[in-house]
Amino acid sequence: MNLSELGELPLVELIRGRFSGQRRGKLLRGIGDDAAVAGLPQGKLLTSTDIMAEGVHFDLSLVMPYQLGFKLVSVNVSDIYAMGGSPMQILLALALPGSTDTVFMERFFDGVSDALDLYGASLAGGDISASRSGMVLSATVIGQAQRPVLRSGARPGDALYVTGPLGDSASGLELLREIGSPLRLDRRFTRGALPWKIMEPLVRRHLLPLARKPGAWLGRATAMIDISDGLALDLNRMCAESGVGAVIDMESIPVSEGTRMTASVLKLDLMGLVLSGGEDYELLFAARGTLRRGRGGPVRIGEVVKGDGVVLRTADGDERALEPSGFEHFGGEGG
Amino acid sequence: MNLSELGELPLVELIRGRFSGQRRGKLLRGIGDDAAVAGLPQGKLLTSTDIMAEGVHFDLSLVMPYQLGFKLVSVNVSDIYAMGGSPMQILLALALPGSTDTVFMERFFDGVSDALDLYGASLAGGDISASRSGMVLSATVIGQAQRPVLRSGARPGDALYVTGPLGDSASGLELLREIGSPLRLDRRFTRGALPWKIMEPLVRRHLLPLARKPGAWLGRATAMIDISDGLALDLNRMCAESGVGAVIDMESIPVSEGTRMTASVLKLDLMGLVLSGGEDYELLFAARGTLRRGRGGPVRIGEVVKGDGVVLRTADGDERALEPSGFEHFGGEGG
Numbered sequence: 001m002n003l004s005e006l007g008e009l010p011l012v013e014l015i016r017g018r019f020s021g022q023r024r025g026k027l028l029r030g031i032g033d034d035a036a037v038a039g040l041p042q043g044k045l046l047t048s049t050d051i052m053a054e055g056v057h058f059d060l061s062l063v064m065p066y067q068l069g070f071k072l073v074s075v076n077v078s079d080i081y082a083m084g085g086s087p088m089q090i091l092l093a094l095a096l097p098g099s100t101d102t103v104f105m106e107r108f109f110d111g112v113s114d115a116l117d118l119y120g121a122s123l124a125g126g127d128i129s130a131s132r133s134g135m136v137l138s139a140t141v142i143g144q145a146q147r148p149v150l151r152s153g154a155r156p157g158d159a160l161y162v163t164g165p166l167g168d169s170a171s172g173l174e175l176l177r178e179i180g181s182p183l184r185l186d187r188r189f190t191r192g193a194l195p196w197k198i199m200e201p202l203v204r205r206h207l208l209p210l211a212r213k214p215g216a217w218l219g220r221a222t223a224m225i226d227i228s229d230g231l232a233l234d235l236n237r238m239c240a241e242s243g244v245g246a247v248i249d250m251e252s253i254p255v256s257e258g259t260r261m262t263a264s265v266l267k268l269d270l271m272g273l274v275l276s277g278g279e280d281y282e283l284l285f286a287a288r289g290t291l292r293r294g295r296g297g298p299v300r301i302g303e304v305v306k307g308d309g310v311v312l313r314t315a316d317g318d319e320r321a322l323e324p325s326g327f328e329h330f331g332g333e334g335g
Numbered sequence: 336m337n338l339s340e341l342g343e344l345p346l347v348e349l350i351r352g353r354f355s356g357q358r359r360g361k362l363l364r365g366i367g368d369d370a371a372v373a374g375l376p377q378g379k380l381l382t383s384t385d386i387m388a389e390g391v392h393f394d395l396s397l398v399m400p401y402q403l404g405f406k407l408v409s410v411n412v413s414d415i416y417a418m419g420g421s422p423m424q425i426l427l428a429l430a431l432p433g434s435t436d437t438v439f440m441e442r443f444f445d446g447v448s449d450a451l452d453l454y455g456a457s458l459a460g461g462d463i464s465a466s467r468s469g470m471v472l473s474a475t476v477i478g479q480a481q482r483p484v485l486r487s488g489a490r491p492g493d494a495l496y497v498t499g500p501l502g503d504s505a506s507g508l509e510l511l512r513e514i515g516s517p518l519r520l521d522r523r524f525t526r527g528a529l530p531w532k533i534m535e536p537l538v539r540r541h542l543l544p545l546a547r548k549p550g551a552w553l554g555r556a557t558a559m560i561d562i563s564d565g566l567a568l569d570l571n572r573m574c575a576e577s578g579v580g581a582v583i584d585m586e587s588i589p590v591s592e593g594t595r596m597t598a599s600v601l602k603l604d605l606m607g608l609v610l611s612g613g614e615d616y617e618l619l620f621a622a623r624g625t626l627r628r629g630r631g632g633p634v635r636i637g638e639v640v641k642g643d644g645v646v647l648r649t650a651d652g653d654e655r656a657l658e659p660s661g662f663e664h665f666g667g668e669g670g
């Protein structure tokens with residue numbers, strides 16, 4: 001059955017039933033009224049919205065509905081983590097072609113539900129419209145923080161850190177394009193450019209990204225952003241907001257063995273994947289002083305300096321400007 | 336210049352500049368970070384989302400961009416008013432074809448800005464994506480209420496009220512379709528089925544709807560909903576949530592002279608316009624006892640009874656079930 005046959009009201013009832021048993025958190029009233037009602041958070045209220053559009057952010061020939069739902073929640077929660085906050089609730093705004101299968105929507109909401117459980121957030125409501133054309137999925141996340149960490153707090157002398165390897169999501173997308181079909185990640189896929197053991201974490205990073213929650217170091221962070229559009233673009237954003245510059249060492253940026261192998265096998269520009277690939281949803285932050293280096297902890301990649309712009313220092317000591325380039329939706333000159 | 340030429344980052348900067356001088360309300364940090372930061376509201380937190388999709392909710396050959404922006408804010412604020420709350424902030428999620436003109440976007444944001452000023456809310460952020468197909472505009476509104484009025488509080492014996500005439504928006508849309516081109520409402524339009532003095536308030540109700548703020552009677556309301564999909568559908572929704580039935584008198588439903596004239600001249604079903612036209616954004620509420628009848632105040636249209644479903648009593652004493660029919664996006668059997 002597709003949505004044209006099912007109709008809007010039964011679809012809303014289906015979703016409502018699906019989420020009636022959810023852990024409600026501070027939610028006093030969820031789906032089924034003009035607005036959701038929640039108890040007050042502590043500290044400050046955080047709000048953010050992210051869209052995923054068919055043909056721009058995803059290709060239905062490469063992604064499964066469960067993965068879309070999970071990712072939509074993750075990319076939104078990532079913005080709350082990037083403020084040093086905790087997510088409380090999500091609202092969805094979905095524009096769907098009438099031909100969308102109801103099984104597709106059930107799987108999509110399975111992904112939404114699993115991600116919400118993972119992050120301890122609730123589905124507070126949303127709106128669904130027919131779309132005369134492609135699928136447009138957007139979500140708004142509401143969260144709270146005692147002390148939000150803005151992009152604007154970086155000061156000269158602060159060290160710059162990232163919370164994990166960069167380029168894995170872009171590598172995963174390239175591998176997926178090479179495979180050319182959706183992948184269930186719980187099944188071994190043996191036809192691919194690389195062994196499944198190498199490919200799986202990369203493809204997973206792209207299809208089912210996990211928002212990175214700040215660790216105990218959060219209290220030391222002076223500025224923070226999530227790396228959604230690539231280090232080059234997001235670091236330049238943080239510097240612009242803080243009115244500072246940055247110098248980073250290419251050698252110190254964490255890069256997984258899988259991403260190196262992908263670049264080599266698929267003949268891709270490794271630096272491009274790492275600096276501008278985007279969608280890794282690792283955190284980039286500035287901190288005063290030096291954090292204790294722990295296994296799996298943040299990796300220092302450079303430092304904040306006076307001035308503006310970002311300088312990239314390569315292994316042989318060359319320095320070049322790292323331009324704010326990354327994923328650009330409208331393909332304009334900013335990209 | 337269109338958005339493909341301008342690019343995403345300059346577009347975001349343009350919007351950010353446009354709203355840098357806005358009254359910030361409780362907003363401590365707006366556009367330009369991973370999430371907006373706001374001070375805590377008082378009472379309860381309200382959240383709601385509404386979508387407007389091209390070809391479903393609007394037709395670009397009949398609407399001006401200013402009107403789209405204004406209406407997007409109004410329909411969202413209406414959900415907060417329908418909970419007895421006050422809007423605090425709005426986030427936008429816009430999927431736009433690359434061919435969209437930047438002047439179109441400026442006018443759109445003029446409409447957003449004027450509506451935000453009117454309702455005392457702030458633009459807290461949003462996301463913009465290219466759309467490979469039509470335009471999908473959605474907004475999420477965050478508000479607060481000391482005592483939210485749910486849909487579920489109606490009890491047998493309560494009287495039912497609406498805050499204004501029904502059918503004007505649907506009449507305005509029919510007149511607009513007849514005219515067949517976008518209308519600036521500040522200019523007299525003399526070619527139309529009816530005199531401009533009659534048409535103007537109807538077309539305005541459709542293009543630039545005002546969210547209806549509850550009056551002093553709010554404390555008496557036991558259940559409330561905004562009439563966005565038509566009285567038939569929205570009253571049935573309120574009854575279903577409250578576990579009650581309702582009896583309404585067709586004669587008592589306020590209908591403007593303009594809507595009567597439109598039905599007559601365009602040979603439309605008047606009851607259809609009034610009961611299922613939708614988009615009036617008047618409030619429907621239940622209240623204990625009888626409200627003092629004031630000029631421009633709520634109009635009593637019936638009462639809440641035990642049981643379920645809605646009975647419509649006509650002038651000649653006939654009674655029939657009022658089915659939950661109204662605007663249905665996917666054209667399914669619920670509609």
